[in-house]
Amino acid sequence: MALSSAQARMTLLDWLRIDRGATGTREGCAEGDCGACTVVLRRVKRGVVVNEPMNACILLAGQAHGAEVLTVEDIGDVGGQSAALHPVQEAMVRHHGSQCGFCTPGIVMSLYALYQEAARPVSRADVCDQLAGNLCRCTGYRPIIDAALEACAVPPVEQAVASADSLGAITDEQDVFCGDEEAFFAAPRTEEALATLLARYPDALILGGATDAGLWVTKGLMAPRRVIWLGRVRDLDRIERNATELAIGATATVADAARELATLAPDVGEIVRRFGSAQVRASATVGGNIANGSPIGDLAPCLIALGAMIELAQGAALRTLALEDFFIAYKKQDRRPGEYVRRVLIPLPGNTLDFRAYKISKRMDEDISAVLGAFAIELDGRCIVSARIAFGGMAGTPLRARQTEQQMPGIELDDRNSWQIALDTLVSEFAPLSDHRASAAYRCLVARNLLEKALIELAGVPLAQTRIRAFVGATHAAK
Amino acid sequence: MPPSEVLDLKDDTAEALTVVTHSYPQDSSRLHVTGAAAYIDDILEPAGTLHVACGLAPVARGTLRALDLTNVRAAPEVVAVFTAVDVPGRNDIAPMYADEPVLAQGRVLFHGQPLFAVVARTREAARRAARLGVADIAAEPPILTIDDALAAGTRVLPDYDFGQGDANAALAAAPRTLAGRLAIGGQEHFYLEGQAALAVPGEANAMTVYASTQDPAEVQHIVARILGVAEAAVVVETRRMGGAFGGKETQASQWAAIAALAARLTNRPCKLRLDRDDDFAATGKRHDFRADWRVGFDDSGRLLGYDVTLNARCGCSADLSGGVTDRAMFHATNAYFVPDVTVRSHRLKTDTVSNTAFRGFGGPQGILAIERVLDGIAQATGRDALDVRKANLYRPNHDVTPYGMRVDDAAVLREMVDDLEASCGYRQRRADVAAFNAQGGTLRRGLALMPAQFGISFTLAHMNQAGALIHVYKDGSVLLNHGGTEMGQGLFVKVAQVVAEEFGISLDAVRPTATSTAVVPNASPSAASASSDMNGMAARNAAATIKARMTDIAAEHWGVAPQAIFYAQGRVHAGERSMCFGELAALANKARVSLSATGFYKTPDITWNRQARTGKPFYYFAFGAACSEVLIDTLTGEMRLTRVDILQDVGQSLNPAIDIGQIEGGFVQGMGWLTTEELVFDAQGRLATHAPSTYKIPVASDVPADLRVRFTNRPNHKPTIYRSKGVGEPPLLLAISVYSAILDALHSLAPGAQVPLDAPATPERILMAAHALRQGSRDRALTACPAAATSTPSAADP
8 A cells, every 4th residue: 555655654553543544553652652543564574574563653654665564453363263363462451461451452562573483482581571561550460471372382383474475576686765855754765765865855754763862852742844764774784893893784673683682782782672672672772772872872872881982974985983972962873964873883792792781771671771881891801801881871971981981900819998089080070960760869879889780799709699680580580 | 456457357258259269351452453443533524524633832931922824824735723712612621720721822831732623634735734824923031941930930720738747856866867859750551552542522522532541520520611612512522542640630721622623613523642852852751859858767777858859841731740749748858757747849940841640649759758768767877778767657546648648558568668578588688688798799789678658549539539330231231431540450340340240141141342431420530540349349339229129120030039149150140049140130129129320438547638638538558569680880870770679568459360460550650751852852842752762661671581570469448349459659659669779779879878860860870969969978977967967969951
């Protein structure tokens, strides 16, 4: 189906509800946090059909180009029996997984994506991760989790082959340009076409996953007239690894990059697990999380501590700079008009590097960090040689704790007295704001304590004694 | 069994029940999972439907001098713009005290108050235009906090107190005392479906409003008042809500009234659905409180005297704050006997959105305070907090509440506490927790087991009434309507079960229908955990009326006595003979017998006299007990609930699956209130936590894998519908065990010290408490000093 330019620039949710009258998909917050609007986009990625959950409220309809949009109305009728429920729906009824029912379609669609995509066996933790972006205010989630575990206890029913074939057919090589000079939704297929568009329309809204920009539309009531969506640019989402570095294309989604990121260090994996929600990770791009310049984006402090570089492109001209130098001031980045973030280059940690990262937020999952601390520490035996320490949430940009870094060399893991100067330095190194997420005093204290926690762990205290999640996991495993 | 306690039940529960007491899914569950259940914004819009949005006040307090709406009117797609002067009736949406306008007039009462409304052809155009209004407001410094209001002496309603004995004397004589302050945060309802209404104008002043409300009758009343028409001209219909939790009791009126006003002014159907941010800003929340307390006790931890002042932040108007604060007072000693007790209250007026009903209706705040006090006594005496709690439970001859009502079945709760203590392995786990914490690591465990006692009934006696209307059709299908509303709590299925049971038919033969003021008039809101009690009884009465008529027909038909007729399995029987229920319905119709009846019920025995401070405000109590175990990270303040055991008294459950859903859901909602859900207002009175991105309700991973819920299934000693008990609100109280467990974990850092922890216990508050305990551990001998009235510091408000 072809969309008009105006339709392509409206949210997918409004298009579904207002234009298509498909009211099973609902608006709960219009900012991608509650998941009531969750739909599944089924598309061919790298030759494979994938089912990805998305928040339709903050996705522009044009971003569904080349995808089959599945809503709660579409998934029943498995095996051709009319009025039959999908196994996920059936389990939700059987386990009393709905009370008021308003969030239920979004939950059903998140679980549908899990049902289709997840490797078996599916664990309770898998279900909770999948549901982190679906708020339910009635049930307390237990029956929903039970329903998910039951539905996903068996392999998925074969999805329609026809839909895979037809999806394959529309995965074409064309540039998409919907609209006119004044108002358009463009989705170039090549970097050359992207460069041309950017040169011609330097004021256009460059859209990655729209998990932030979507809110400019729904909350800021911005009506973007010229939109360039990067989601179709060939190879801009490429993830490559060589002997020394991991290179992540700017439009690789956080979900797609998660596995490679997790290989850098377990804590990077944990930060990525807690990044937004399944819906947000499926949509948000690594480049967008950085280019956006938020002081509380979760990837930047980790990548800065790991010594990442960022590659920017303007036409054929490329330049590379240290990631920390990209962030100039609050929401001000070193990006020129018409320039775009092309890749992030992360050096692979050597075996003398120990990396720790901690995300502190009011709620453990699906929350924005109050503080995120990342510590990349070079060790020589039980002695620290050097450290790169970066924080989010402590200033207007992600920032290195350079004064503290200077106090790190020479620290003996076995001599707590040797930690003190670094800890004392860190507690006063930053002058963060007090806001609704945390007070300045808490931020300073917790930043210091995170370094202490890193040192305790480096010194050899098992994670099950330092981390809540590890403790709970170990206790659970022991049962 | 002492004679003062009533536990012997007249056994009218032995009858075999085939529908009631069995688990059935929520009435719309298949529609929920397929997206087919329609909420207000899903109703197929009548042709020509227009959309309404409001312009909200950008300051918290001041005089509204002028509104420049030129640009609003000129905006694309705009059809009409209106303000308070366009209200044809009375500009008042207040449920009782005429103190809150539908649109601001003269004074700005809070940041986010609706100033004007704009009607446009699309929702987007209306919202865009609404931002173009320019308000000329002579702003004044706002009164925002409880401290501000106490300093300024502002009240929405007069102070009130009650008590027993002489608390001051008891405190003076007590061997040990403690005193402190506890700040208790509010809570946003965060119903997933925001406030919404669709108003359709009709002929001769008629107005039909589809509203997402717990109280269609109140919405009807307010819409009629705003439009200046008779209530009979207004029909309000509610099929279901996408959650409510008290937030759609009075708070739905304003949006329905604005939609109706728009429909009247344009003579077109008009819909208003609030954006989530506007919903946060412009609708009331759970009251935040500050409890100022003094307690006297002996070395065993037994309460001797308690003096508590409950300061409730009510916001800009009275709304339901009178009832909320009264209920906080009624629950100020939870399930504990205090011989000498004074409970005071201040209903504080602030320049903030008017706080309102929220599941528990003040009860949770009152109970949290006394639970904090008992934890403090345990910490001061070195006794286990459960032992302190058990020593103070109501017991024979110690069973009079601070408001003078006797608790005549307190033994139920004592047994439940003992039961849970054993079944959850409390003592062993207490030892495990102590051993773990003794290792001195950065992670600490905490454990707490608490009882809860919640009074069931509206404390305003006249609200304890309900009506129902039942039609039986010639095919034997049954249409059920009652004044209760379905917000997800399972009321519709429970009442339908009652009706199916009465007629001896299967549940699917009974069709619950949308609550409508045109069908059952003057209904009370679905609130106070009393909806299934009241509507179930009203519906049974209606069914019994029809059944009696049908029985006469059957008796006549078969030539037997009416006593010989019975109804079972969809058939009507007399000895060996039987016919389908539908056949009898057709027969009755042919015999010109009405197959339609209303039913009515009023809860007996509610005698509370507020002025005299005598009588009984509650028909009965619902009891519960919960044990929570937590793990905290004392370096970061992060917290995890690791196990919960719950035992809830639901009487004889009408529907066990639904009741378990209420228990678990209520508990988790209460856990959110006390942990991650934090309302932060900035210095200008703007709510900074205005959406789920900044206001954090629990997610799936916050709920422990180890969650064990049981209920007593012991019949109510009062003759409620099938001797069930209300279950909507009581389980929320049990989440206070999470807060107490956090206190317990923190207490391990400085045994003997009082833990300075306000609610909600966010990571920040937990870390700051841990920090203070570590810093102040040298001083702990002071706080534990017998007979020294000491103050526990109150954590700073962020």
